[in-house]
Amino acid sequence: MTTSTPQAAPRRVLAALSGLLLGMFVSMIASTVVSTSLPVIIHDLEGDQSAFTWVVTATLLTTAISTPIWGKLADLVNRKVLYQVALVIFVLATAAAGFAQDPGTLIAFRAVQGLGAGGLAALSQVLMADIISPRERGRYMGLFGAVMAVATVGGPLLGGVITDAFGWRWNFFVSLPIAVAALIMVQRTLPHSTRSEKKVRIDYLGIVLLSAAVSLLLIWVTSAGSSFDWWGVETMLMVGGAIVAAILFVVVEFRSAEPLVPLTLFRDRTFTLSVIASIATGIAMFGASVFLGQYMQMARGATPTEAGLMTIPMIAGLLLASVGVGALITRFGHWKPYLIVGSILLTAGAVLLSTIHYDTDFFLVSVYMFLLGAGVGMTMQNLVLAVQNTAKPSEIGVASSGVTFFRSLGGTVGVSVMGAALATRVTDLFTDSRERIGAVLAGMGAEGQAWAEQLQSGTLPQVSTMPESLRVIVEDIYAQGISSAFLIAVPFAVISIIAVLFLPNTSLSRMTTAERRHASEADLATVSVPEGMDAVTATGSVRVVEDASHRTMDDRD
Incomplete structure (x- = not known):
């Protein structure tokens, strides 16, 4: 007799994943939605290149710091409730950012936004592991990739149109109705996760120390050379x-329980090498x-809408x-060859994008972007x-969020370093x-004086409105x-290739996290031989458990 699992019913899996x-x-x-609008936003708020970088870095920083916290909580408390809390924090902070009157306020709200983003990034992976086995997960991870791609394509386009037609502030309000729908969908379709029997303990000191280390590093990278000397006090x-x-x-x-x-x-x-490779992926993706x-916008004179269209490749x-x-x-069960090819393409894309100029043929730029x-x-x-x-199974939350954390951390440090270099x-x-x-x-007369004052102010210029000669x-x-x-x-991309090459090529399991947890508990119960039971009986019990597990897996196949 087999139990009905979500994996045995793809419709039930899709329903649970919809939220x-x-x-x-x-x-x-x-x-x-704000990515193509950032130059306009920073210009209107009278911010400079450092403010531009920090509007992005603030979100990445809090996302990186909060990701392992959410992952740890996912191993201790109800994951569905955590996901809903993260979604509420993210959307409220996003809406509040639309009322910012200066770069500092915008950066602060974007930092709060990152707290929710860390939860969404970490918990979605953990919740998916609860209901889908690694072997089947590739197919559904493709859906996440598709949603990410649609949002990444539609976001800049929508943001550019909204900025040109209604003003950039509406970019921060557009996600509110979708967020309400998402909360309702999650409540109705996502099954409740099993709560841990362990007492909840949060490593508060670890949170403070991690936040301090990462924040000090990023502030130094972003400010050194401009606000103070590289080798100063x-x-x-x-x-x-x-x-x-x-x-x-x-x-x-090491000392925390x-x-x-x-x-x-x-x-x-596997974890260590995946973390190393994820750092390069984060730098490439966020950068x-x-x-x-x-x-x-700044090197080809595009408007926000045009910039969104131009990043489609x-x-x-x-x-x-x-x-x-x-x-x-999912079909063939092989994953490592795709990681190797992917890391090579990522490196090639980064190398080629480092050669672009303002007049580089856009077809070549499109090819470079496609490869990346x-x-x-x-x-x-x-x-x-x-x-x-x-x-x-007991560490699936911290393991998943660990990779996501280092990817976000790599992206955060990478964007900061790239922004400082820029x-x-x-x-x-x-x-x-x-x-x-x-x-x-x-040669421009009064108009030239106005442009001179804007360039000297340090504020990001609107290149698309400049005279051709300037x-x-x-x-x-x-x-x-x-x-x-x-x-x-x-x-960093080259290092990722090396890390991926040395990853152990472990076959993908066909059991979900919940099934693996139950199987491990059953193994412990049978290995511990009760008093009065001989070794032969105990061994038979183990075989019964193993046979039942194999039958369940065969039924799913």
Whole structure:
């Protein structure tokens, strides 16, 4: 006799996943809808390149820090309720950001938005592992990739149209009705997860130390060279503080009864190598989403709507790779070859994007974006799949969120470093082009004086509105700055290839997390021989359990 599982009923699986998919769509659309509008937003709020970077980095930072916290909570309390709480936090913060009157307020609300985004990213993977086995998960992870691709394509396009037609503030309000629908869908379709019998213990000290270490590092990377010298007292204090906080965090995690990030996970080669590869994926994914939109507007003079259209090749690569590879993994059970190809494509895309100029043939830029998108699509979800396949059922939450955390952390640090490199490069190029820009402005009369004041203020200029003679110079400057930023991602991408090559090629299990947990409990019960039962009887009991497990798996096949 077999039990009815969601895997035995695909319709039930799709119904349960519908709420997760809609929640993922909300989080993605709310994030991507402002990507093409950021240059306009920062210009209107009178922010500079540092503010542009921090609007993105603030969300990534809190997402990275909160992801392992949500993952730990997922192993201790009701996961469905946690997911709903994360969705509410995310959407309310997104809506509040629409009322920001200065860059500082916008950055603060974006930081709160990241707290919810961390929960949505971590919990969706954990909840999916509860109801779908690793072997079947590739197919459904393709659906997540498709939703992500649609939101990533539709978001910038929708954001550009809204900005051009109604103003950028409406970008932050557009996700509210979708969020309400997602909450209702999650409540109706997602089954309640089994609560842990363990007493809930939160590693508060670990949270503080991790936050301090990451925050100090990012503030130093973003501000050094502009607000203070690279080798000044501020650098010593920030870098030293980050190192001390990181060391204390490791000590606390070893001594904590319920560590935020169990360092014993790093004994597993699959987890360690997946974390290394995820860092490069995060840098490529978040760096591309931030700086490609800026390249289209600042280096090619596109409007927000046009910038959204021009990034479609990258999303097409991500969509085709994630959906197609997910289906192939479910059909044939092989996952490692796709990770190897994906990491190679990711590296190739990063290398080629580091060569772009303001007048590079757009067909070539499209090919470069497609390669990068395909690389991200092949690696992002499948690295989580590889970890979930080997993680203990009791640690599925922290293992899944661990990979997501380091991906977000890599993206956060990567965007900060790329943004700092871009700002420094652009400043140097403006200085070198001072005479050339001055000559152009002098020939414009009063209009030239107005443009001179805007350029000297440090506020991001609206390149699409500039006169042709000035626009060509500014486009060239920003193109060189953005291409140098992409060069930073290349060495990390090469490291990801090496990490993926050494990943153990473990076969995908056909059992869900819940089934694995029940099987392990049954094995423990039969291995512990009760008094009065001989070894032969006990061995027979183990065989009965194993035979029942095999019959269940055969029935599903």
